[in-house]
Every structure is written in structure tokens, then in C-alpha cells.
Amino acid sequence: MKNIRVRFAPSPTGHLHIGASRTVLFNWLFARSQNGVFILRIEDTDRSRSTIEFERSIIEDIRWLGLDWDEGPEIGGDYGPYYQSERRELYKEMADKLLEKGLAYRCYCTENELERSRKEALKRGVMPKYDGRCSNLTPEDERHLISEGRKPTIRFRVPERKIVVHDLIRGDVEFDSNVIGDFILIRSDGMAGFNFAVVVDDAVMKITHVIRGEDHLANTARHILLFEALGYPVPKVAHNSMALGPDHAKLSKRHGATSIGEYRKQGFLPSALVNYLALLGWSSGDGREIFTLQELIRAFSIDRISKSPAIFDIDKLKWINGQHIRQLSIGELTSLVLPYLKEVSYIVSEPSSEEIAWIEKVVEAAQTNLVTLSDVTESAKLFFEEELDYDEDVLGVLKGEQVPMVLKTFKETLAKEGEIDIEKAKLLLKGVAAELKSQGIKGKEVYHPIRAALTGKLSGHELFYVIFVFGKDKCLKRVEEALRICLTP
Numbered sequence: 494m495k496n497i498r499v500r501f502a503p504s505p506t507g508h509l510h511i512g513a514s515r516t517v518l519f520n521w522l523f524a525r526s527q528n529g530v531f532i533l534r535i536e537d538t539d540r541s542r543s544t545i546e547f548e549r550s551i552i553e554d555i556r557w558l559g560l561d562w563d564e565g566p567e568i569g570g571d572y573g574p575y576y577q578s579e580r581r582e583l584y585k586e587m588a589d590k591l592l593e594k595g596l597a598y599r600c601y602c603t604e605n606e607l608e609r610s611r612k613e614a615l616k617r618g619v620m621p622k623y624d625g626r627c628s629n630l631t632p633e634d635e636r637h638l639i640s641e642g643r644k645p646t647i648r649f650r651v652p653e654r655k656i657v658v659h660d661l662i663r664g665d666v667e668f669d670s671n672v673i674g675d676f677i678l679i680r681s682d683g684m685a686g687f688n689f690a691v692v693v694d695d696a697v698m699k700i701t702h703v704i705r706g707e708d709h710l711a712n713t714a715r716h717i718l719l720f721e722a723l724g725y726p727v728p729k730v731a732h733n734s735m736a737l738g739p740d741h742a743k744l745s746k747r748h749g750a751t752s753i754g755e756y757r758k759q760g761f762l763p764s765a766l767v768n769y770l771a772l773l774g775w776s777s778g779d780g781r782e783i784f785t786l787q788e789l790i791r792a793f794s795i796d797r798i799s800k801s802p803a804i805f806d807i808d809k810l811k812w813i814n815g816q817h818i819r820q821l822s823i824g825e826l827t828s829l830v831l832p833y834l835k836e837v838s839y840i841v842s843e844p845s846s847e848e849i850a851w852i853e854k855v856v857e858a859a860q861t862n863l864v865t866l867s868d869v870t871e872s873a874k875l876f877f878e879e880e881l882d883y884d885e886d887v888l889g890v891l892k893g894e895q896v897p898m899v900l901k902t903f904k905e906t907l908a909k910e911g912e913i914d915i916e917k918a919k920l921l922l923k924g925v926a927a928e929l930k931s932q933g934i935k936g937k938e939v940y941h942p943i944r945a946a947l948t949g950k951l952s953g954h955e956l957f958y959v960i961f962v963f964g965k966d967k968c969l970k971r972v973e974e975a976l977r978i979c980l981t982p
């Protein structure tokens with residue numbers, strides 16, 4: 494098989510959203526799994542809506558997801574430039590060829606005239622389409638129209654025929670060209686129309702497979718006509734289904750965050766997003782749900798992309814994120830959560846290596862509970878706050894009859910310890926529980942007061958983590974304070 498070349502072709506008119514990020518991922522996975530070439534092409538023909546900020550944000554998000562490109566912005570390549578705004582000459586040349594062959598024509602209709610006939614069609618209840626009134630102008634007619642100051646567009650002469658899209662995901666989808674009006678190849682300002690620019694670029698960039706959203710399916714019918722008119726082979730196409738919200742409506746703001754950048758800010762890991770996005774409309778076939786990017790490359794194939802709509806499920810994304818967080822080393826997780834701890838001023842200056850060692854303990858205690866990185870602030874609160882504030886419930890627990898006995902046993906056992914690591918903390922708690930059991934005190938009656946004394950709360954991290962992070966001195970101090978409270982009548 495010839496070299497596989499695929500592309501992701503975002504229009505920089507918004508941020509990278511969930512739907513498009515799935516398209517970029519599927520293209521990238523396909524290229525990487527087939528030793529193909531992955532191209533990034535910026536489709537900025539719509540100058541009024543395209544911005545450099547959106548372009549930067551899209552590029553940054555693709556990179557953050559861990560996806561790289563072999564040709565495209567910043568790195569160039571043999572088929573550049575990779576910005577459609579810089580390829581006007583090429584589009585014009587190609588349009589001129591179609592004009593010469595009679596496969597396209599100049600249209601002098603003004604915006605107002607087109608709008609008027611569009612409205613009339615709607616009034617008559619028919620689908621508006623260009624009526625072809627400029628399709629057979631004589632040179633004389635054209636001279637006359639130009640003298641009126643009209644600027645022409647170039648339109649494609651849509652042949653009458655059936656068009657079959659051979660979709661790798663959906664099978665054959667048939668269109669009748671009757672419903673397609675002669676569409677614009679080059680606008681009156683000289684810029685190519687969307688469909689023409691896409692086809693010219695896919696043709697000359699030698700794209701072999703086009704994987705894109707289902708919303709482009711009808712465009713593909715137009716593209717097939719254009720590839721044939723230009724004399725280029727039609728690439729293989731695959732249209733992945735739309736991402737929908739849980740209510741089966743198109744995924745939108747009201748379903749929560751829709752852009753990759755928002756998920757990044759909320760503390761989702763790129764590896765988890767990529768894992769989730771892959772499962773949004775694709776499956777490995779064996780029920781497996783947790784993948785690294787490298788594992789996805791090995792498992793990916795186009796024929797396992799589903800044609801039914803993909804329902805976005807935030808709970809599943811959160812679950813996957815938690816799984817990926819648990820797979821990080823403490824060092825990796827610590828450097829990822831530092832910005833969140835700084836944001837709430839738990840950390841104010843660059844931490845020393847000694848402080849980092851302590852923060853790593855906090856992170857280790859938090860790791861099993863985190864759903865997103867930003868949850869670290871809630872989880873770490875206990876360790877950064879100096880003062881305890883016992884509420885009514887906690888005071889109630891501390892007033893229990895057995896509590897002085899529990900806390901004294903805990904205190905005495907702890908006082909005999911040296912440096913405390915997680916294993917020691919676990920053993921220590923076991924020892925305390927065993928000793929108290931022999932006195933008839935067990936379960937909740939043991940752990941509740943110790944937790945209340947150390948943390949001022951009745952639930953939270955596993956107790957051994959608390960002891961591990963606080964260390965011996967702080968634990969002793971807190972137990973003594975609590976003892977004073979429970980011994981005060």
C-alpha cells in the first residue's frame with residue numbers, strides 16, 4: 494500500500510473542542526499505527542472569523558494532548574505552506590483550469606440578488622440552491638456585467654448524477670447531485686471557498702485518507718465531484734459520529750466544558766483525555782478501558798470506530814482520569830499539582846528540597862482520592878492548615894467514655910516510635926487496635942476518636958496517611974490537645 498498520509502484541518506475560529514479533538518486523535522492514531530504521515534493544516538480561508546489566538550490555542554492543545562505532526566505549522570514540510578490563506582495562487586490556478594475545461598463558470602450575481610432568490614425559494618417551500626442563471630453567459634453578457642461594476646465569483650458546474658460516498662465507517666452513502674447547486678470555488682474577493690480549498694489541498698498534499706466529523710458527510714459528496722473534475726484520485730473517507738450530551742443533544746456549553754483547554758485547567762491529565770476521547774466512538778473490542786497513548790497506537794483500527802453517536806459521559810472521563818492519576822509516580826504527580834497548591838497560596842515561594850519531600854508525602858496521601866489534579870487543594874487542606882476547629886459532632890465523639898483510654902494508648906505507642914513511614918503507621922494503628930481490643934474497645938470506638946483528635950474531622954484520608962504526613966511530633970501535640978478537651982468536664 495502506498496504511504497498513508499492523513500491530515501487534521503482545523504479552522505481557527507474557536508478553541509479545540511471535544512468533537513474535533515477526537516478527529517485529530519483518530520487521524521493521528523491511524524497515521525502512527527500505519528507508519529503514515531500526519532499533517533496539520535490550518536484552514537483559515539474565513540478571514541473574518543479566523544484569529545491567531547484560536548490558532549495558537551488549537552496548536553497548544555494538540556501538543557498538550559501529546560500529539561505531534563510530521564508536516565504543518567512551525568515545522569513546514571514538502572507540501573507547504575500549511576495555511577490556506579497562503580495558498581491563494583494555487584486555488585486560482587486550479588479554478589482557472591476548470592474554467593478552461595468548461596467545468597466552472599464566472600457568476601456575477603450580487604449578494605443581494607442571491608439572498609432574494611434564497612428567500613423566494615424558502616417562501617415556495619423548496620430547498621434554496623443557486624439557479625444557475627450565470628451558467629451560460631456569452632462573452633458579451635460578461636462584458637456587460639463587468640461594466641456594471643460587478644465582481645465575479647467562480648462556480649463549479651455540478652454535473653447531474655448520483656454520487657456514492659464509500660465511507661469506511663458507514664458503508665456506501667448515496668447522494669443525488671440534484672440537491673447540490675453550482676457552488677462557489679473562488680469568492681469575489683479572490684479567496685477560495687471552503688470545499689474547493691479542502692479538495693485542492695487534499696489532492697496536492699497527496700492525502701490518502703480523510704477522517705473527519707459526520708457533519709462533513711454532505712460536503713464529501715461535493716468533494717468527490719471536485720476530485721474527479723480536477724483529475725485527482727479520491728481519498729478514502731471515514732466520518733466519525735458526532736459527540737452528543739447525555740440528553741442526546743449536540744454537545745454544547747450547557748453540558749459543561751466543551752473545549753480541551755477547559756479540561757486542562759480543571760486538572761485532567763492529557764493521557765486520560767486521550768484515553769477517554771479514544772473510547773468515545775471507538776473500542777478495542779475486548780472491553781479494555783485504560784490505555785496509554787502507545788497502547789492506543791497498537792490497538793487502533795478505523796473499522797472499530799462506531800457509527801452510532803458517541804455520548805459524552807463526564808463521570809467516565811473522571812474515572813479514567815483517576816486511574817491515570819494513580820499510575821503516576823509521586824514525583825510526577827507532585828510537579829503536576831504544585832501549580833494548584835500555589836494558586837490557593839498553600840505554597841508561596843519555590844519550595845526547598847526539604848519542603849518538596851514533605852509535599853510529596855501530602856501528595857502520596859492524596860493520590861488515591863484524586864479525581865482531577867485540582868482536587869488536591871481540598872485533599873491537602875488538612876495538612877496545610879495549622880489550627881483545628883472542632884465542631885459539635887467532633888466534640889461529641891471526643892466526649893465518649895472510652896476516649897481517654899484510646900488516646901492515651903495511641904499516644905504512648907506513638908511516643909515509642911522513631912521516624913514514621915506508611916508501613917510503620919499501619920503497624921502502629923494495628924498495635925493500638927489490638928491492645929484496646931483486649932480491653933473491650935474496638936472498631937469505630939478506636940478509630941473515630943483518633944481521627945477526630947488528629948484531624949478535627951470524622952472522615953477523610955486513611956488514618957495511616959495522616960500519621961505519616963503529620964509525623965510523630967504533630968500527632969503527639971494534637972492528641973494531647975484532644976486529651977485536654979476530653980478530660981475537661
Ligand code: GLU
Binds near residue numbers: 502504536691705709
Ligand atoms: N476545517 C474543517 C473544520 O474545521 C475541517 C474540514 C475537513 O476536515 O475536511 O471543520
